[in-house]
Amino acid sequence: MDESQTIEPQHNNISISIRSLTPADAESYRVVRLRALNEQPPAFGSLPEDEPNLAETATRLIESDERCFFGAFSNQQLVGIVRISRYDATNEKHRAYLAGLYILPSFRRNGCGKLLVKKALSWVANKQNIRRINLTVVTEQEAAIRLYQSFGFRIYGTEQETFLKNGRFWNEHLMTLELPLHCDRINRC
């Protein structure tokens, strides 16, 4: 087994493995990502037609000190994704951003989401000088909000009409997690 991979039995006795994604995962990542962008009600503002093509996706999946994508697998099938990245600006490197968390509907409530967030937080914990993780979440995505809150993320604002999709505007909560808190939480969650 690859050392970066963790395998944990989850609810319903399904076995889930979590590992960082590589360019070789581009095709399966894209399938899951496009499902995510078509989620109803919307979980993401991005539009499927704006998603990078396969070659660009493969390039994005190259892990760096700045960014990593993680995947949850069940029997070799990619069933969940998340990405974590540092902010780009030189004077904002103390912040990271968690985004794109998505589990295929038939694999939900098996602990995959929790495992992916835990892995992303561990990635941050191993980086120098990151003090805070931010994210945005559509106000109607209650499962995701609860999941983030269970790790200690708190809502610090709500942005109105962040994006237009399916003929209406959607609002997003801004959530943040300060790192001294999260170290405790990673171990408890």
Ligand SMILES: CC(C)(COP(=O)(O)OP(=O)(O)OC[C@H]1O[C@@H](n2cnc3c(N)ncnc32)[C@H](O)[C@@H]1OP(=O)(O)O)[C@@H](O)C(=O)NCCC(=O)NCCS
């Ligand atoms: C949010 C999401 C990633 C959760 O994934 P999951 O694998 O089902 O979550 P888990 O089984 O790991 O559950 C972890 C925790 O999340 C919360 N949660 C998950 N599903 C929930 C639901 N339907 N209702 C309420 N809370 C829920 C609970 O706190 C749960 O902990 P518990 O099992 O101890 O109660 C999944 O529902 C999803 O992909 N939703 C659509 C995409 C989305 O909203 N992404 C967030 C973008 S910011």
